[in-house]
Amino acid sequence: MNEQIRATIKEIGLPRLLIAGFLLALFAVAVATHMDLRSLISDSITRVARNGILVLALLPAVQGGLGLNFGLPIGIICGLIGCVVSLNAGVMGVAGLAYATGIGLVLAIPAGVAYGWLLNRTRGQEMMVGTYLGFAIVSGMSIFWLLAPFKNPTLVWAIGGKGLRTTLALTGIYDKILDRWLAFSVAGVAIPTGALLVFGGLCFLVWLFFRTQMGISIAAARSNPRFALAAGISDQRTRIQASVLTTVLGAIGIVVYSQSFGFVQLYTAPLLMAFPAIACILIGGATVTRATIGNVVIGTLLFQSILTIALPVTSQVIEGDISETARLIIQNGMILYALTRVGKS
Amino acid sequence: MRRALLRHAVPILFAALCIAGIWVAKITPSFLLGEMLIRVGRNSVLVLALLIPILAGLGLNFGIVIGAMAGQAAAILVTHWKIPGIAGFAAAWLLATPLAILFGLATGALFNKAKGREMVSGLIAGYFANGVYQLLFLFALGSIIPFHDPGMVLPQGYGLRNTVDLTTIQYAVDDLVAVHLPVEGRQLRVPVVSYAVVAAFCVFTLFFMRTRLGQQLRAMGQDAHVAAIAGIPVERNRVIATVLSTVFASWGQLLFLQNIGTLNTYNSHEQVGMFAIAALLVSGATVSRATVGQALLGTILFHTLFVVSPLAGKALAGDAQIGEYFRVFVAYAVITVALVLHAWQAAAKARARR
Numbered sequence: 001m002n003e004q005i006r007a008t009i010k011e012i013g014l015p016r017l018l019i020a021g022f023l024l025a026l027f028a029v030a031v032a033t034h035m036d037l038r039s040l041i042s043d044s045i046t047r048v049a050r051n052g053i054l055v056l057a058l059l060p061a062v063q064g065g066l067g068l069n070f071g072l073p074i075g076i077i078c079g080l081i082g083c084v085v086s087l088n089a090g091v092m093g094v095a096g097l098a099y100a101t102g103i104g105l106v107l108a109i110p111a112g113v114a115y116g117w118l119l120n121r122t123r124g125q126e127m128m129v130g131t132y133l134g135f136a137i138v139s140g141m142s143i144f145w146l147l148a149p150f151k152n153p154t155l156v157w158a159i160g161g162k163g164l165r166t167t168l169a170l171t172g173i174y175d176k177i178l179d180r181w182l183a184f185s186v187a188g189v190a191i192p193t194g195a196l197l198v199f200g201g202l203c204f205l206v207w208l209f210f211r212t213q214m215g216i217s218i219a220a221a222r223s224n225p226r227f228a229l230a231a232g233i234s235d236q237r238t239r240i241q242a243s244v245l246t247t248v249l250g251a252i253g254i255v256v257y258s259q260s261f262g263f264v265q266l267y268t269a270p271l272l273m274a275f276p277a278i279a280c281i282l283i284g285g286a287t288v289t290r291a292t293i294g295n296v297v298i299g300t301l302l303f304q305s306i307l308t309i310a311l312p313v314t315s316q317v318i319e320g321d322i323s324e325t326a327r328l329i330i331q332n333g334m335i336l337y338a339l340t341r342v343g344k345s
Numbered sequence: 346m347r348r349a350l351l352r353h354a355v356p357i358l359f360a361a362l363c364i365a366g367i368w369v370a371k372i373t374p375s376f377l378l379g380e381m382l383i384r385v386g387r388n389s390v391l392v393l394a395l396l397i398p399i400l401a402g403l404g405l406n407f408g409i410v411i412g413a414m415a416g417q418a419a420a421i422l423v424t425h426w427k428i429p430g431i432a433g434f435a436a437a438w439l440l441a442t443p444l445a446i447l448f449g450l451a452t453g454a455l456f457n458k459a460k461g462r463e464m465v466s467g468l469i470a471g472y473f474a475n476g477v478y479q480l481l482f483l484f485a486l487g488s489i490i491p492f493h494d495p496g497m498v499l500p501q502g503y504g505l506r507n508t509v510d511l512t513t514i515q516y517a518v519d520d521l522v523a524v525h526l527p528v529e530g531r532q533l534r535v536p537v538v539s540y541a542v543v544a545a546f547c548v549f550t551l552f553f554m555r556t557r558l559g560q561q562l563r564a565m566g567q568d569a570h571v572a573a574i575a576g577i578p579v580e581r582n583r584v585i586a587t588v589l590s591t592v593f594a595s596w597g598q599l600l601f602l603q604n605i606g607t608l609n610t611y612n613s614h615e616q617v618g619m620f621a622i623a624a625l626l627v628s629g630a631t632v633s634r635a636t637v638g639q640a641l642l643g644t645i646l647f648h649t650l651f652v653v654s655p656l657a658g659k660a661l662a663g664d665a666q667i668g669e670y671f672r673v674f675v676a677y678a679v680i681t682v683a684l685v686l687h688a689w690q691a692a693a694k695a696r697a698r699r
Binding site for chain 2: 147163320
């Protein structure tokens with residue numbers, strides 16, 4: 001009996017159990033203090049739909065042997081450029097969203113190729129190179145946002161008339177357009193159907209992709225490069241394919257995120273966006289070398305729920321915002337745990 | 346000649362950038378000299394703290410942030426106990442040491458568990474430690490840990506304020522032997538003792554590299570596998586190198602804080618790692634090779650750019666913000682390029698071996 005419990009704990013992993021326990025404890029406090037559970041659950045679901053694609057974006061990188069894609073901001077920046085261009089052109093509604101996504105895709109494909117090319121030449125240090133390449137690009141883009149020749153008065157600073165604002169409001173343009181589509185509520189819990197459908201649809205497409213010949217060869221080259229080479233698959237090539245896919249999904253992810261959040265955040269906002277996404281996929285049970293759609297969905301659900309309800313729940317008990325501190329500890333503790341477990345079963 | 350130029354391309358490029366900035370912003374030599382005198386004195390030790398892990402083949406120690414936190418915890422306690430002047434600084438230094446040793450042991454053990462991924466682990470460990478630091482000083486202090494000091498604690502009764510006033514120990518080392526030079530009508534503080542401390546760290550590092558342990562670390566840095574076969578206790582030595590680096594970082598942060606005079610409780614440490622590493626790398630040092638001279642040169646170059654960049658941005662585009670973004674961009678870009686070059690060479694070497 002004892003043995004069995006120990007084996008189960010080992011299989012799920014201690015950190016994951018602790019995190020699930022923490023989430024349960026938060027819900028218990030919420031129930032005990034008579035909080036409105038329905039709004040907590042609604043908010044959690046909204047946050048899952050908002051962040052899900054950014055987490056999904058990490059899957060191809062892991063499956064392709066690139067490790068945890070700390071360079072996710074590269075894709076995010078492509079998507080942000082798409083948003084800014086569409087806003088500048090003043091395209092409204094679904095068309096605007098499609099326009100933003102389209103430009104994001106067009107930029108993300110070459111960016112992903114270049115990123116993959118670089119990662120092929122820096123094998124063994126993909127995570128570190130990705131982290132700092134992401135940092136450098138985000139900070140370099142800060143200069144771009146400040147100098148870019150966008151003239152639309154709703155986007156640039158009112159004083160001086162140049163330089164994009166740090167946050168661009170989407171109100172009346174495509175604010176929550178997916179979240180609202182077919183939205184309904186069950187027993188007081190609001191369901192952002194459109195955004196969930198997009199997340200679910202993309203999950204399905206990625207799942208399907210890893211069953212096509214290209215997808216299978218990407219995963220095969222990761223798990224055994226030499227064997228794959230003997231079968232005529234070059235892992236140089238599959239790694240670039242994986243990198244393009246992760247960057248493209250990152251671009252789509254930020255567009256969906258922005259419409260749900262209601263704002264496009266520029267400058268330093270994307271700097272650390274990869275870290276919570278990485279924590280999500282790891283909490284869901286992924287490792288540095290292996291990830292599934294299930295890991296993405298479960299991880300996003302667990303971690304985003306904690307982030308959503310930690311603030312309202314803990315503020316019942318203590319003053320001050322402990323949720324940010326909890327996020328730092330859980331997120332980075334989880335990543336550290338995964339990093340020390342590479343190469344182990 | 347061409348090879349020498351190529352080998353020193355990075356510092357030359359950087360010096361050119363600095364000079365261009367100085368020229369554009371019309372910065373006077375006396376202003377720059379005054380700024381540099383302060384900045385080099387207070388930042389050098391943090392950069393020197395990076396050298397020993399590089400020697401041991403651990404790469405850039407992004408974990409020095411944790412050492413800096415140990416220094417800050419000591420500074421907070423000394424301020425609470427109101428120990429003034431050099432006695433306070435000495436107490437802080439003594440207090441920080443065991444803490445930093447403990448943190449260094451933990452970081453070293455982590456690095457041994459994540460071989461080949463020391464840098465990314467160190468970076469994340471820094472973020473993680475930041476969370477624990479916040480938990481301790483923002484929530485536990487004054488609630489779980491008894492701590493009563495209305496001047497330092499937030500009005501709610503627990504948690505430290507965003508800034509801690511360190512005037513009790515400000516300039517404790519800098520002004521231990523007070524030297525003030527009149528330059529163009531202002532009194533220029535020359536922190537003689539701080540420079541003596543920096544020099545002592547340089548001498549210690551140079552000496553350490555020549556000791557038996559230092560030679561073992563060098564051998565490990567060249568080839569950990571061969572070193573292990575030769576009977577060098579690789580894992581133990583890696584921990585020692587990390588501990589030394591962490592302790593240096595805690596002392597370096599204290600030296601930095603006594604000059605600044607205020608502690609931003611929750612931000613002062615955050616960028617320590619990034620700035621120290623970028624400073625080291627602009628001298629042309631790499632992830633696997635760095636010298637004491639490069640640490641000093643890098644500190645001077647990087648901080649020149651740091652001072653010049655916003656002023657040049659203002660002169661060029663009428664906006665200091667551009668310069669500020671630019672210097673952050675440069676810091677990240679320099680680190681990225683160094684990491685890429687390092688990984689590129691390592692990958693090429695691995696391919697050649699196959």
